Amino acid sequence: MKNISLRAKLILGFSSIILISAFLSIVTGIRLIGNTIIKQVQVKVRLDLNSAREVYQTECIKIKNSVRLTALRYFIKDAIEKSNTLQLGVELEKIRKNESLDILNIMDKNGRILKGSHHSSNMERNLDNRIIARVLESKINIVSTEIISGENLKNESHELAQRARIRLIPTSKAKSASEKKSGMIIGAASPVFGYGGELIGVLFGGKLINKNFDIVDKVKDTVYRGEKYKGKDVGTVTIFQNDVRISTNVKRSDGRRAIGTRVSQEVYEQVVKKGIPWIGRAFVVNEWYITAYEPLRNLNRKIIGMIYVGMLEAPYKDLKNRVMITFLGIALISVILLSIIAYSTSKKITNPLKKLLFATKKVTEGDFSHKVKISTNDEIGQLTDSFNKMTSELQKVNKKYLILNKNLEKKVREKSIELKKAQDQLIQAEKMTSLGKLSAGIAHEINNPLTSILINAHLISNQLKEKENYKENLDLIIDETSRCSKIVKSLLEFSKQNPTEKNLADINDVIEKTLLLLKNHVLMHKVKIKKDLDTKLPMIMIDMNKIEQVFANVIINAMEAISRQGNLSVNSRLSEDKQFIEINFTDNGIGISEENIGKIFDPFFTTGRQTGTGLGLSISYGIIQQHNGSIHAQSKVGKGTTIIISLPVNKINKKNSKEENNNEI
Numbered sequence: 001m002k003n004i005s006l007r008a009k010l011i012l013g014f015s016s017i018i019l020i021s022a023f024l025s026i027v028t029g030i031r032l033i034g035n036t037i038i039k040q041v042q043v044k045v046r047l048d049l050n051s052a053r054e055v056y057q058t059e060c061i062k063i064k065n066s067v068r069l070t071a072l073r074y075f076i077k078d079a080i081e082k083s084n085t086l087q088l089g090v091e092l093e094k095i096r097k098n099e100s101l102d103i104l105n106i107m108d109k110n111g112r113i114l115k116g117s118h119h120s121s122n123m124e125r126n127l128d129n130r131i132i133a134r135v136l137e138s139k140i141n142i143v144s145t146e147i148i149s150g151e152n153l154k155n156e157s158h159e160l161a162q163r164a165r166i167r168l169i170p171t172s173k174a175k176s177a178s179e180k181k182s183g184m185i186i187g188a189a190s191p192v193f194g195y196g197g198e199l200i201g202v203l204f205g206g207k208l209i210n211k212n213f214d215i216v217d218k219v220k221d222t223v224y225r226g227e228k229y230k231g232k233d234v235g236t237v238t239i240f241q242n243d244v245r246i247s248t249n250v251k252r253s254d255g256r257r258a259i260g261t262r263v264s265q266e267v268y269e270q271v272v273k274k275g276i277p278w279i280g281r282a283f284v285v286n287e288w289y290i291t292a293y294e295p296l297r298n299l300n301r302k303i304i305g306m307i308y309v310g311m312l313e314a315p316y317k318d319l320k321n322r323v324m325i326t327f328l329g330i331a332l333i334s335v336i337l338l339s340i341i342a343y344s345t346s347k348k349i350t351n352p353l354k355k356l357l358f359a360t361k362k363v364t365e366g367d368f369s370h371k372v373k374i375s376t377n378d379e380i381g382q383l384t385d386s387f388n389k390m391t392s393e394l395q396k397v398n399k400k401y402l403i404l405n406k407n408l409e410k411k412v413r414e415k416s417i418e419l420k421k422a423q424d425q426l427i428q429a430e431k432m433t434s435l436g437k438l439s440a441g442i443a444h445e446i447n448n449p450l451t452s453i454l455i456n457a458h459l460i461s462n463q464l465k466e467k468e469n470y471k472e473n474l475d476l477i478i479d480e481t482s483r484c485s486k487i488v489k490s491l492l493e494f495s496k497q498n499p500t501e502k503n504l505a506d507i508n509d510v511i512e513k514t515l516l517l518l519k520n521h522v523l524m525h526k527v528k529i530k531k532d533l534d535t536k537l538p539m540i541m542i543d544m545n546k547i548e549q550v551f552a553n554v555i556i557n558a559m560e561a562i563s564r565q566g567n568l569s570v571n572s573r574l575s576e577d578k579q580f581i582e583i584n585f586t587d588n589g590i591g592i593s594e595e596n597i598g599k600i601f602d603p604f605f606t607t608g609r610q611t612g613t614g615l616g617l618s619i620s621y622g623i624i625q626q627h628n629g630s631i632h633a634q635s636k637v638g639k640g641t642t643i644i645i646s647l648p649v650n651k652i653n654k655k656n657s658k659e660e661n662n663n664e665i
């Protein structure tokens, strides 16, 4: 179960519930339907048996009344009293036929037959002494069903004996025998009274039931109205003599009435032997019937036969089957529908969970923007909602974290740049300081001898005549010494570290003034100057002379870089953060190689072999440093160079400059 998916588990659970309930309802339903139908039929058969009994009793009463009324007639009294039975036979035969009787006999008060309807009757033999004896004894009308032996019937009439005679037919469930000669009659006897009121005789009338189908067909017609199912009578009625069908409308397979067939052993045992009515299924001749049997008793209450009604089981069985098939169909459709519902329900439960699972995977991969879309309001909907809220929160936190990280990285970068700058400045400052000290010492020592060399050289030169050979050499000495003197002066300038005197000034004015000072230089180098100066620049605290010196250095360098004709553009503007004034000097001169660009601020780095000292930019660098600004170069060989100078605008500038001034002084 552990490895089965949730969906499979749900479907399995649903299906087992559906199948168990379907199985239970089918089993109970089928049993209930079956039992109800069978019970209904049994109740009906019981009622039908009552009807059959009624019809039978009505027939008995009819015979009884016929006999009773006949016994009252005068010609019978006369005939007995006068022992004149001559005409009696004819009269009796007439009445017998009119009343549909098979036997009509008259007896004297001793029970001897005086006259019978069948003249062949043995006068001496008592046809049915039991009923007659009872009438003689009780002087009342009696009717009862009795068995009459074949012999007696023969005595009465050959035709009756023949009708009673039944060849017994063995059936699959009934015992076999050969032939039965006795017959069963409904017999009625009435006392005949003389004119004085004394009993003078008995009138006996009877109807042989054997092969007489009046009663059974009457019951069938009144109760079942000739209803048929697949060509067979639905309802059947039988009168049994003992266990043999002597009057029936149950048909054999050949279509003839099943006279002579016998009841099943179990029914016989229960009804005939034990006298208990039988209600239930029974195999009758060749079909299953829902049957009702009850015993038929004679005057002495002895069971002499049975009366039966039965309804074909087939229509009810078919009905039961049809109902069951319908029921099964409904159950099957219900199972299919429920299965579809179970499937879609499980899908409804697991699909959102799948979406959630997918979303959690996305979250673990770092995608917090993935949202789960579920529109239900149930627990899963709430879970999804919480999940979406959680991812939104995570997304926010993650964003914050990323921003923090970026800021941190930016700060680290900035700090690293600052650090590098500070390091560079420190190195440069150290270089300057040590160089400054060295220069100051050397310059001081060399300056005086150089001056005296120069003065003396000049004196000698003035004293020597123009044409003298020495003069040329002496002038060379003067030139070289002048150059040495210039270097020494620069060194002294460099090492002097004059204190800065800062005042509020307009940087554009300083630029203009420097350009004016260098006017001749500019003209000499045929350089075109382009100015783009921002007129709205704030005033800043600077040492004007020193800044002028820086600008002059930079401009002269540019002009030296432009070999013949060229342009120099000078821009001033406020930086984006309004914290600095930026001054750019851009020339289209020879440019600086990548190798050299890192060295141009180093003291004594020069490419101007003859004229340059290589101190111009390093002095400028020191001055800009003193102003808390920056100077750097961008260049491409053959294209030109831009020198960018930044000077701070804000109050710090003021404050710092004062502090510096103090330090320097």
Ligand SMILES: Nc1ncnc2c1ncn2[C@@H]1O[C@H](COP(=O)(O)OP(=O)(O)OP(=O)(O)O)[C@@H](O)[C@H]1O
Pocket (backbone or CB within 6 Å): 553, 557, 558, 559, 561, 587, 589, 590, 591, 592, 600, 605, 606, 607, 608, 611, 612, 613, 614, 615, 616, 617, 618, 641
């Ligand atoms: N605008 C420029 N274009 C090309 N190279 C330049 C430019 N400015 C400076 N340089 C290079 O930087 C070097 C150092 O300049 P710096 O001003 O310090 O010394 P110099 O000009 O050589 O000598 P001095 O300033 O004493 O006359 C120069 O020799 C030159 O090679």
Ligand SMILES: [Mg+2]
Pocket (backbone or CB within 6 Å): 553, 556, 557, 612, 616, 617
């Ligand atoms: Mg220079």
